[in-house]
Every structure is written in structure tokens, then in C-alpha cells.
Amino acid sequence: MNTSITTTGLQSLSVSQRLIAGSLALLLGLTLLVGTGFAGDYRLHNGAHDTRHAMGFPCH
Amino acid sequence: MFRNLFFAALVAALCAGLVTSAVQYFRVTPLIFAAEAYESEGVQNHGNAAANHEHAESMPAHNHGENEWMPQDGFERTAYTVLANILMAAGYALIIGAVSVLFNLPITWSTGLLWAVGGFAAFSLAPAFGLAPGLPGMPVADTLARQLWWAGTALATGGALLLTAKFRAPWALALAIALAILPHLIGAPQAPDEATGFPASLAASFASAVLFNAAVFWIVLGVTFGRMNDYLAVRNQPAGAFT
Numbered sequence: 342m343n344t345s346i347t348t349t350g351l352q353s354l355s356v357s358q359r360l361i362a363g364s365l366a367l368l369l370g371l372t373l374l375v376g377t378g379f380a381g382d383y384r385l386h387n388g389a390h391d392t393r394h395a396m397g398f399p400c401h
Numbered sequence: 402m403f404r405n406l407f408f409a410a411l412v413a414a415l416c417a418g419l420v421t422s423a424v425q426y427f428r429v430t431p432l433i434f435a436a437e438a439y440e441s442e443g444v445q446n447h448g449n450a451a452a453n454h455e456h457a458e459s460m461p462a463h464n465h466g467e468n469e470w471m472p473q474d475g476f477e478r479t480a481y482t483v484l485a486n487i488l489m490a491a492g493y494a495l496i497i498g499a500v501s502v503l504f505n506l507p508i509t510w511s512t513g514l515l516w517a518v519g520g521f522a523a524f525s526l527a528p529a530f531g532l533a534p535g536l537p538g539m540p541v542a543d544t545l546a547r548q549l550w551w552a553g554t555a556l557a558t559g560g561a562l563l564l565t566a567k568f569r570a571p572w573a574l575a576l577a578i579a580l581a582i583l584p585h586l587i588g589a590p591q592a593p594d595e596a597t598g599f600p601a602s603l604a605a606s607f608a609s610a611v612l613f614n615a616a617v618f619w620i621v622l623g624v625t626f627g628r629m630n631d632y633l634a635v636r637n638q639p640a641g642a643f644t
Contacts, residue, residue: 367500370499391430399550
């Protein structure tokens with residue numbers, strides 16, 4: 342995997358930059374995943390119902 | 402940095418969300434509709450019997466009270482599913498993007514397929530090993546317990562893959578194997594053993610269709626994410642710097 346690092350520019354970033362960007366992305370990503378796949382609210386559940394079944398999330 | 406990550410994740414999510422929507426529309430959702438037909442038939446015929454069972458406890462979420470909002474069958478339902486697919490894809494894309502940035506493991510055109518395999522293993526295959534993808538109306542264990550096991554399994558499997566990608570050492574491999582096996586030793590919450598109204602072939606077709614669909618979804622997500630990252634990396638370099 343080392344050969345590809347230079348092309349993405351990941352290594353040029355400081356650790357704190359990566360930490361901030363990564364944490365932000367993780368937080369946003371988890372929010373979206375929980376909202377579509379897990380949330381118990383009936384509007385979210387009913388709207389995403391077929392997605393939950395089709396993507397193998399635990400549903401009723 | 403965050404803008405690049407976000408943009409690449411969004412493009413990948415759009416592609417993967419639309420592709421999985423197409424696969425679902427033709428091969429997965431029809432099975433859900435078929436199961437719902439059996440489900441409503443069963444409710445009509447065995448309404449009282451079902452009410453005496455624990456089964457009834459798992460039904461309300463799907464029996465939908467008359468005044469509970471749900472998308473109308475047809476275009477509206479499909480539109481919500483496509484939207485949910487894209488949002489879910491964005492969630493997955495941002496999660497693997499975050500892991501990539503936090504652990505300095507680039508997603509590129511050439512590693513995209515590895516990320517796809519990893520995502521599929523962690524979020525689709527490993528959870529499905531304990532909790533087979535189920536149709537509406539199938540007897541199931543408590544939803545929260547299943548969700549916890551599902552999330553724990555995804556986390557443990559993803560962690561195991563991350564360990565092997567990051568550390569080439571015997572201890573890491575040993576720990577990874579232990580992590581990957583642990584959720585299956587604990588065991589997924591078991592569904593109550595009761596009869597259902599629809600054919601076993603329907604449930605079997607559904608389980609394999611879900612896994613096929615997940616594989617397609619992850620391959621598109623990983624590869625387009627990698628391709629976008631490569632594109633943005635080249636574009637953001639000063640002219641002539643790219644060799």
C-alpha cells in the first residue's frame with residue numbers, strides 16, 4: 342500500500358489535521374448510518390424500510 | 402482536506418446508492434413485496450393465533466397503525482428507498498473514508514477493491530453469518546438485541562481487518578482472528594422457532610439476493626471512492642509536480 346500514499350496526499354497532512362477530518366467524517370457517517378439503518382423513529386423506519394431489509398440491517 | 406474527503410465520499414455514495422437501488426428494484430424488493438403479501442394474508446387468517454404468540458410483539462412495527470406515516474406503495478415508496486440507499490451509502494463512504502484518514506490507509510483505484518472486500522466482510526457477510534437477512538413477517542428476536550449484535554460484529558470484524566492491514570506481526574494476526582471469531586462465539590440473538598406463512602424458498606432467495614446486492618454495492622463504493630481520490634489528488638497537485 343505504500344506506493345499509493347504519495348498520490349493521495351494523505352501523508353502530507355499533519356496528525357492533527359487527519360484526526361480532525363477523520364473524526365468529523367466518522368461522526369457524520371455514523372449519524373447517516375444510524376439514521377437509515379437503526380433509528381427506531383417510525384418515520385425513519387418506514388421511509389428506509391426496504392433499504393433496511395435489502396441491506397441486511399436488523400429490522401422487525 | 403475534509404472537503405476532498407467529503408466530495409469523494411459523496412460521489413462514491415451516489416454511484417453505489419444508485420447501483421444498489423437498481424439491483425434492489427429488480428431482484429430484492431420484489432421479494433419483500435412477496436413476503437408482505439404472505440404476511441398480510443397470515444395476519445388475516447391467523448390474527449387471533451398470532452396475537453397469542455410472542456410473534457405479535459414483533460409485528461406492530463410492521464403492521465403500521467392506520468395513522469402512522471409510511472410512503473405510498475409505488476413511486477413514493479421507491480423514491481424513499483432510493484433516498485435511503487444514497488444516505489446509507491454516504492454513511493458507509495464517510496465511515497471508510499474516516500478510517501482511511503485516521504489510520505493512514507489510502508483508498509485509491511488500486512486499493513479500492515480491498516476496501517470493498519473489507520466493507521463487505523465487516524458490514525454484510527459477518528453480520529449475516531449470525532443474523533441471516535430476513536424478510537418482513539419472519540419471526541425475529543428482540544430488535545435492539547439484534548442491532549447491538551450486528552453493530553458489535555461489524556465493529557469487531559472491521560477492527561480485525563484493520564489490524565491485519567496495519568500491523569504485519571503475529572500478535573496482530575492472532576488478535577484479529579480472535580476479534581473476528583468472538584461475536585460468533587457469543588452468538589447472535591436467536592429467533593423464536595415458529596411457523597411462518599411463506600415458503601422457505603422465498604427466504605432463501607432473499608438471503609442470497611441481499612448478499613449479492615451487498616457485494617455489488619461495496620465494489621462500486623470502494624472502486625469509485627478510490628477513483629475519485631486519485632482524481633482529486635492529481636488535480637490538487639501543482640502543474641508539473643505529477644510524475
